[in-house]
Amino acid sequence: MNEPTARRRDVTVADVAREAKVAKATAARSLGGYGAVSDDVRQRVQAAAEALGYHANGLARSMNTGRSNTIGVIVGDIENPYFGLAMRGITDTAKAAGYDVILANTGEQLDAEIDAARVFVEKRVDGFIVAPASFTLTDHLSDIMHSGRPLVLLDRHVANLDDVDVIEVDNEKVAHAAAQHLIDRGHERIAFITTLELGSNPYQAGDELGVSSVSARVNGILAAMNTAGVDNSERYLRFGANSGSGVKGVTRELMQLEEPPTAIIASDSLIAMGVLGELRELGLTVPDDVSFIMFDDFEWATLISPALTVIAQPVYEVGVAAATRLIARIEGRVTGEPIQVFPAALVHRKSVAPPRVVGRDDA
């Protein structure tokens, strides 16, 4: 029964002892699996515990064993299929090693991440996997490390945590390759759309952004454009696309410029859906009116017409590597470098073509 007025009262060791007609210390020894207890007593205590629905006090148990066999994972946005797939890699690995996984979602908000870290410390997780919301504000992550709980950063590194484990993707290299591919087809006006919020200042080339994976993408795109001699290469960068008029509003604003971009790179698959939806609203066709590349590869990208050229990240493998590394840390058997960088691949399909208005001699 789920009585609204029911006052929760957890069954205690004292309750079990009373039911089993043994001393409390005896019941505690039996339930905790330590000290000498006769088989008869153990059976009576076990039966009483089951009858009363006694649940081991997780904290007390973890203070005895030093472990709760639980991993805490903190991600930015579980609606982003990237994190859903990474979570499967984490949970598959954790389960095989005998660990439970509990997850918190921050909506990419630093205060929510700090709060989740506190909750997980209170819940006595054995270790953390975190996709940090901020590149620089990491005191709470430092606290985790100082408490002796292993920490592995997922998808993003941070500025000031020495020797922290990081599992990430080489975003700069693959972003450079994507931009170079567009440049090779004749594009100079290349937009990049991310939901990452910029601080109070406008973006200046070389600025370190709040999320390292996004910084790397911007750096890779701009490097390719600068090498190709494109002026004012950052003018089509768009940040904070979830706020204000949203991804659709940003897309509209870009495409209604006097000189609109001839190619768009979307920083994840959710952004991509918004961009493509708005392009259709505007009556624009990919790739005839604008070329398009998206980070991440999910099956719908091959179902739409034209099939999308994408940047395929090894997302599941990143999750597996993060959990493997964390569990090795927890169990004190770590080898290898703290930072593992996975390659990503530019997958060519049908959403890139030369721009209508060719702006370069070599196109």
Next chain:
Amino acid sequence: MNEPTARRRDVTVADVAREAKVAKATAARSLGGYGAVSDDVRQRVQAAAEALGYHANGLARSMNTGRSNTIGVIVGDIENPYFGLAMRGITDTAKAAGYDVILANTGEQLDAEIDAARVFVEKRVDGFIVAPASFTLTDHLSDIMHSGRPLVLLDRHVANLDDVDVIEVDNEKVAHAAAQHLIDRGHERIAFITTLELGSNPYQAGDELGVSSVSARVNGILAAMNTAGVDNSERYLRFGANSGSGVKGVTRELMQLEEPPTAIIASDSLIAMGVLGELRELGLTVPDDVSFIMFDDFEWATLISPALTVIAQPVYEVGVAAATRLIARIEGRVTGEPIQVFPAALVHRKSVAPPRVVGRDDA
């Protein structure tokens, strides 16, 4: 530093007391916010706690207040965007009410659900939101309720829990409407594909399946077909589409039958992607060769050609309602019925047309 050999040792109240040069009981009163403590002492204790990185012992605190302000959510598959969106409804609501949310993913495995429930009880969550993996095997859910922790079932009801709160969608009604729409356009050979595993026996009409929302869909589809006088209406039902050859294999098997279905209903958006990908592999076109309807509505469904006719569930609202109900239970201020059923809508787009081979006189 993330030293592999570091032995975790949590900072205790005794450490804080020593650092602040006060008695342990005084430090405990000050940290716990109860009893009389001078401002000077409170400031010294606070400073010591911050210097040492003291984290409140969550369990001890919850034994004082009776609450941990944490909700435990257990879902079947966080890769399914349905659960991602429901989670946003839950976390938005919980955050506004001052609760943290921790999540566990079961992969629709009962043993993983039982394990997650145990972990969350040990972690002393205040209440549970669960999308149960089994309609009948619910002892662990009964245990949760008996422990006095409120429980709200999400998306699915179960057989034997009296008075449990349930937030679900009227799947039978909307599935009936979807099948009726297909029948009205002339279809008799209607397939339904779900990843839900059947038990050891073949499906018999009227069988209660392991997940109530899927049972309701099957019942709605078969009821519409039976009313329309379609014989052998269950012959195109396919269960367990994630095992064996997967969704693609099931789709291929169906379409290579001597009498293949003329319409397919996919039970979620992940299944839909697999079906559509395989239809394309087979060189079949929607809706010319086969009509198609999918449960759930995400933006890619409008980006593909043809845009998909879908069953739009109020997923975010279901999450909000589940969290609202649970928090009301936790705080002892519940009103209204325990079961809330939300309507879903059949959204007509372009993926349904009359079958090529018309099988009915009235088509």
